[in-house]
Amino acid sequence: xxxxxxxxxxxxxxxxxxxxxxxxxxxxxxxxxQGPDAIFRFCADIADATADLACAFKPQIAYFAAIxxxxxxxxxxxxxxxxxxxxxxxxxxxxxxxxxxxxRYAHEAFVRYGADxxxxxxxxxxxxxxxxxxxxxxGVIVLCRxxxxxxxxxxxxxxxxxxxxxxxxxxxxxxxxxxxxxxxVVGATYPAELATVRGIVGDMPLLVPGVGAQGGDVVATxxxxxxxxxxxxxxxxSRAILYASSGEDFADAAREVALATRDEISQAVTSRK
Amino acid sequence: xxxxxxxxxxxxxxxxxxxxxxxxxxxxxxxxxQGPDAIFRFCADIADATADLACAFKPQIAYFAAIxxxxxxxxxxxxxxxxxxxxxxxxxxxxxxxxxxxxRYAHEAFVRYGADxxxxxxxxxxxxxxxxxxxxxxGVIVLCRxxxxxxxxxxxxxxxxxxxxxxxxxxxxxxxxxxxxxxxVVGATYPAELATVRGIVGDMPLLVPGVGAQGGDVVATxxxxxxxxxxxxxxxxSRAILYASSGEDFADAAREVALATRDEISQAVTSRK
Numbered sequence: 001x002x003x004x005x006x007x008x009x010x011x012x013x014x015x016x017x018x019x020x021x022x023x024x025x026x027x028x029x030x031x032x033x034q035g036p037d038a039i040f041r042f043c044a045d046i047a048d049a050t051a052d053l054a055c056a057f058k059p060q061i062a063y064f065a066a067i068x069x070x071x072x073x074x075x076x077x078x079x080x081x082x083x084x085x086x087x088x089x090x091x092x093x094x095x096x097x098x099x100x101x102x103x104r105y106a107h108e109a110f111v112r113y114g115a116d117x118x119x120x121x122x123x124x125x126x127x128x129x130x131x132x133x134x135x136x137x138x139g140v141i142v143l144c145r146x147x148x149x150x151x152x153x154x155x156x157x158x159x160x161x162x163x164x165x166x167x168x169x170x171x172x173x174x175x176x177x178x179x180x181x182x183x184x185v186v187g188a189t190y191p192a193e194l195a196t197v198r199g200i201v202g203d204m205p206l207l208v209p210g211v212g213a214q215g216g217d218v219v220a221t222x223x224x225x226x227x228x229x230x231x232x233x234x235x236x237x238s239r240a241i242l243y244a245s246s247g248e249d250f251a252d253a254a255r256e257v258a259l260a261t262r263d264e265i266s267q268a269v270t271s272r273k
Numbered sequence: 274x275x276x277x278x279x280x281x282x283x284x285x286x287x288x289x290x291x292x293x294x295x296x297x298x299x300x301x302x303x304x305x306x307q308g309p310d311a312i313f314r315f316c317a318d319i320a321d322a323t324a325d326l327a328c329a330f331k332p333q334i335a336y337f338a339a340i341x342x343x344x345x346x347x348x349x350x351x352x353x354x355x356x357x358x359x360x361x362x363x364x365x366x367x368x369x370x371x372x373x374x375x376x377r378y379a380h381e382a383f384v385r386y387g388a389d390x391x392x393x394x395x396x397x398x399x400x401x402x403x404x405x406x407x408x409x410x411x412g413v414i415v416l417c418r419x420x421x422x423x424x425x426x427x428x429x430x431x432x433x434x435x436x437x438x439x440x441x442x443x444x445x446x447x448x449x450x451x452x453x454x455x456x457x458v459v460g461a462t463y464p465a466e467l468a469t470v471r472g473i474v475g476d477m478p479l480l481v482p483g484v485g486a487q488g489g490d491v492v493a494t495x496x497x498x499x500x501x502x503x504x505x506x507x508x509x510x511s512r513a514i515l516y517a518s519s520g521e522d523f524a525d526a527a528r529e530v531a532l533a534t535r536d537e538i539s540q541a542v543t544s545r546k
Contacts, residue, residue: 023373023374025373060370060374060377062368062370062374062375062377062378062381063374063377065343065377065378065381065385066377066378066380066381066384066385067380067385068343068347068385070338070341070343074341094368094369094370094394095335095367096367096369096394096396097333097335097367098419098420098421099421100296100298101296101333101335101336102335104333104335104336104338104339105335105338105339107339107340108335108338108339111339112338112339112340112341121367121369121394121396122396122426122427123369123394123395123396123416123419123427123428124416124419124421124423124424124427125419125421125423125424125425125426125427125428126423126426127421127422127423128421128423143396143397146371146396146397146398147371148371148372148397148398148400148401149400150397150398150399150400150401151397151398152398153395153398153399153444154395154396154397154398154437154440154441155396155398157432157433157437157440158432158433159430159431159432159437160430160431164427164430164432164437167427167430168427171426
C-alpha cells in the first residue's frame, strides 16, 4: 500500500488528523527512564500510548543524530512498523542534495529506517527530489511554508506576482505529484497561507506543524486546511504531547493531551465553516 | 582559531584551493579494502594521500548515514583532526530546520563530528541559521547557487529584480556574516553566477562544487570566483579523485588527480584575467 492510500486508511481508521512528533530531548526525558536506551523507551511508550489517536508518527532525526542514537531510531521505527502498522511513519529529516547524494538520503529514510514518508527541502530544485520520488509508494513531503517566525525570509519573497511558497505549491501540484506521492509542509502558524496552499493543491495531503508549543490555532488550521472530505492534514504536535508530564505518568499525560488535541481537531472539522 | 582564520592559514600553507570531497560509495571502493570499516579506511587513505594538496576535506554524511556507518564517519573526522589539523574539516550535510531542531543539527556537526564548518540550507530563513551561527568560531556554509542542473527551479526565480540566489548572497553579506562565520556554496557549473556572487560578497569564502565529474571548468571557475588575493574558494572535487583507480593503487591515483587539479587551479590563478 502506498503512502497516500495508507494515509487515507489511517484517517478513516483513527478518525484523527493528529500527527505525534517524536522529538526526544534527553534533558526532558523522565528521570526513571534514564539509561542507555532512554530515548527509544520514551518515544516507544509515547507511541504506544497515542497510536489509536494518531494518523501519523513523526520522529525528528536531529534529536537522535546529535547524540549518536541512530540505533535507537532504528529500533523506534521498527517498533512503530510492527506494533502500529496502521499509523503512517514519517521521518522528519528535511533532506535536500544533488542527485547521487539525494539517492543516499532516500535510502537512509526508506530502506534503513523503513519510513513511509520523509520530509525534504525544495531549494535545490526538481532533480534533487527525483531520487526520493522514484521510490514507488513512498511519500515525499516537501517544505512549502514552514512554521517558524523567519520562514518568510525566502518563502514570502515575491516572484512573478506570487510568493515563493506558492511557486513550490504549484510545482508540487503540476510536476512533482506526477513523479511520485507528494505532500507539503505548511505551518499552522500561518493559516492564511495554509488556505492559499489548499486552494492550489486540491486534495494533496498537508503536514501541518506548529500547533501546541508553537502557538498555532487548531480551529483556524482546520478551517484553512481541511479538504471537503474533512481530512487532508497531518496536524503535528510534538512538545505539548511529549512533555505533558516529566513524571512516571508521562505516557498517560501524553495520551490525555493527544486525546484533547484529536478531539479539538475533530470538533473543528464538525463545525468548520 | 576560527573557521575563517583556519581557512586563510590552510590556503597559505598548502598553496591550494582544492577541497577533497569524501563521498564513499560502497560499490566503488577497491575490493582489497572490503570489510566492516571499508569506507573509513578508504576515506582515511584518500585523506592521507592528499592532505598536503588540499585546503579542506568535505565528508558527505549521506554516504555514511545510508548504510548506518556513523561510527566510521566519527573515526574519519577524528583521523582528519588528529593527523591533518591544518586542513579545514567541512561536514557536508545541508541541514535546515526550525530553531530547537537546528540546534541539535549544529550539535551533530560541531560537537559529535567536530567539524570546522557545516553546509546548511537557507529555505527556512535566518532564524533557522542562528543556532549554527551561534557556535563561535565554526563555519556556516549556506547553499546559494548549487551545481546541479535543476538548481535554477527556485534559485533563479526573479524577485525584486534579481534571482533568489542573489538575495541569499545579499542576506549572507548584510545579515548572517554579522552573526557568525559565513561562507556560501556556488557551483562551478555556473561561472557567470559565481562571478556575480563574488561581486556581492566581497572576500567571503565560497565552497565551489562541480569541477571534475560534474563538468565545471577550473579556469572559468578561478576567473569568476577568486578574490584579488588569488584565494577565496574551496574548489571541491569528489568522484574524480576518489575513483581515479579501483585498484590497490587507488590512493596514489587519487593523489595524482588531486595534484593535477591543484596545479590546474594554481595555474589558473597565476594567469587569471
